[in-house]
Amino acid sequence: MIGKLINFYSIDGDYMYKVLLDEKELPKKWYNITPDLPKQLSPPKGDRVKDLPKIFSKHVLKQETSTKRWIKIPKKIREIYREIGRPTPLFRARNLEKMLNTPAKIYYKREDLSPTGSHKLNTAIAQAYYAKKDGAEYLTTETGAGQWGSALSLACSLMDIGCKVFMVRVSYHQKPLRKILMQIYGAEVFPSPSKETEFGRKMLKKDPKHPGSLGIAISEAIEVALKNDNVYYSLGSVLNHVLLHQTIIGLELKKQLEKIDEKPDIIVGCAGGGSNFSGAIFPFVKEKLNERLDCKFIAVEPTACPTLTQGEYRYDYGDTAGMTPLIKMYTLGHDFVPPPVHAGGLRYHGMAPQLSLLVKEKIVEARAVKQKDIFKSGILFSKAEGIVPAPETCHAIKVAIDEAKKCKKSGEEKTIVINFSGHGLLDLKGYEKYLSTEE
Template identity: 70%
Template sequence: MYKITLPEKDTPKKWYNIVADLPVELPASSQTKEGQQLENLPKIFSKYVLEQEMSQERWIDIPKEIRNVYKQVGRPTPLFRATGLEKYLDTPAKIYYKREDMSPVGSHKLNTAIAQAYYAKKAGAERLTTETGAGQWGSALSLACSLLGLECTVYMVNVSFKQKPYRKTVMHLYNGEVIPSPSDRTDFGRKILKEDPNHPGSLGIAISEAIEDALTDEKVFYTLGSVLNHVLLHQTVIGLEAKKQFELIDETPDVLVGCVGGGSNFGGAAFPFMKDKISGDLDCEFLAAEPSSCPTLTQGEYRYDYGDTAGLTPLMKMYTLGHDFVPPSVHAGGLRYHGMAPLVALLVNQGLIEGRTVNQTEIFKTGKIFANTEGVIPAPETCHAIKVGIDEALKCKKTGEEKNILISFSGHGLLDLQGYDDFIEGHLTQ
């Protein structure tokens, strides 16, 4: 079977909260010496997502209004068998990919953008602020705000603002305001620009600017596209659908791979399966693929750190390269983040998830192979997961094992063609 689909009626009605099933307790976010970060949270986020952030409940109802918008934008998404790639690799492994690229914005990000916009409007918001790297999250939030009648301001990492002009076009089409970060719009942005007028920016800086903006107006909330518990919670629709799709073909995954920047795509795909791993009902490896230029899981420290550069967030226990880390300007802008979702970090620390690194040349080579064998052009971020999936399939070729490999296909690369062109022309660095 090449494509496994679900009817609209099987769109998940509940999100899965892995906090209820963790093998050890999740370390709490910490108050800082100034004592303002936790106090500021109700001014930054709607009360509804804060309730989800702190929830210990295993299952959280998805409001009917959100489920209707999920269906409107294409959920449930299909699960494909990558038979062309399998043939190219000459592997006995079966490779599946869950296609989040088929949403209107071309990525998984809409799953939480719709939910966060819905809850913010319910709490009385008129405008949302956020950051974006490659632009996928900014595009998703711009569309969600447009659908739900909110204004949207996006602080886009400066290097991606220049690298990916058509992401800006998409956000503008959805009525989003897009500002290169660091900017002169905020005190923190002006501080960074004073030190370096040509600063490439980082997700940490853009987060600081978006939070500062939200704190200046009681009708404005900040929204985050990854890292926090409630964001990963909303993304579990990916894994919940995938579980049903594997049940339809009477299979289970032996290896699950996703790319990680902040961890939302990976967590969303992995956590519903991780539930069965923790309970002993599933034997599966969980592999998190990250850029070698931003090796948070493989070289970062597991400790408390800020989620942003200015230190406006509470301290979270996570793998981190340091909140002042400025990553190289690789094309996978969605993965250029210094930290990691505390939930993903905890499971890595417990040995239930393994981090893998991939360099930039490898990912574009992988994207070209996938495009030629499956016909779909993956986003640079997604290529990290595909590369690790290919590595696992080639191991099966050596051993003869017939493993099922599930890749979370987080987004398409149709707005990342400059990176592919640089690769084809031989202009990319490692």
């Protein structure tokens, strides 16, 4: 490989800026971290466990509880992965390195290049595929900033099934373009809390101007699934099968780093429920546990919703109404309602059980950052690399910049990898508010 021979330079001496994989190199299996976790994962419990077969399609429910290390990716899903642009490229942020005057090497994995602009399609396609296989007429779901709702809307369209999305009310009004995108793909979109469900009406009766939360939106989506035959609920983060599907990111990333003879010293990603970050790091975690890799994994969340940094590690409901089983995870409490900040997503009260366990065991480090700082970092990245990151992705960029500045002080040439989870071209209203108020 050219990268191995000449350390990321081409033969004529020019810089190489990206590492590509051939379509034939697309992974054929997802990686399930459950059997490799340092401790056994605590199972869901409570009366609601019995409702799981009604809520989820049988295929994803089987994946949720699987202890197999590798799970085959169906041919149809691999074909669609290729259609939406997988494998995705790994870029070197050379201009950002120059602006920071750091000896660190900064790479970013481009999950923003999917049709809906984020990593979310990796699991949306899989979940819609299995729902169709199991006879679903449509899927219900929630969405915060709209990335997940957009992805599932497209996935359902590709699989020719319907989609109903309950969008957190504050985001519904702050991000109308995401709503329009979902509607273009054929989805019905409701501001949550909504008048469409019993629980939504209950919340609106208490507060007609309720800003909403992911916990409330989840409750509404699950209620619809429970009350209708041939309808399943679909979640965009948190659960084991969702993180499983996202490991396509880390598996590709491993191949790309091997091509240029690099080992990551730091992998950083934003964390709201944990799917994009976990998808990037899980294929590397086993190597760290076996002491074959010395890498720091940093999950970054907002100070407005500090689940990992200030939450408790305990059993809690995944939704506000208590319709889900009790799940052991880091949580701020299922009745937590985050402030309506304009940074968008990363507002969930809980965190993926698998990721929570890794944080508890100190294999993953968690950090919380302020909204003002993440937008400042996102603008710096945009000026350097030309790509406008999603506000969620800016959280990861902020910490990557912090780590690169530390390298400037120490003189260390560390390799820092950012999982670039999504672009911000439909989030410009948030940037506008920051630029006009700098808050």
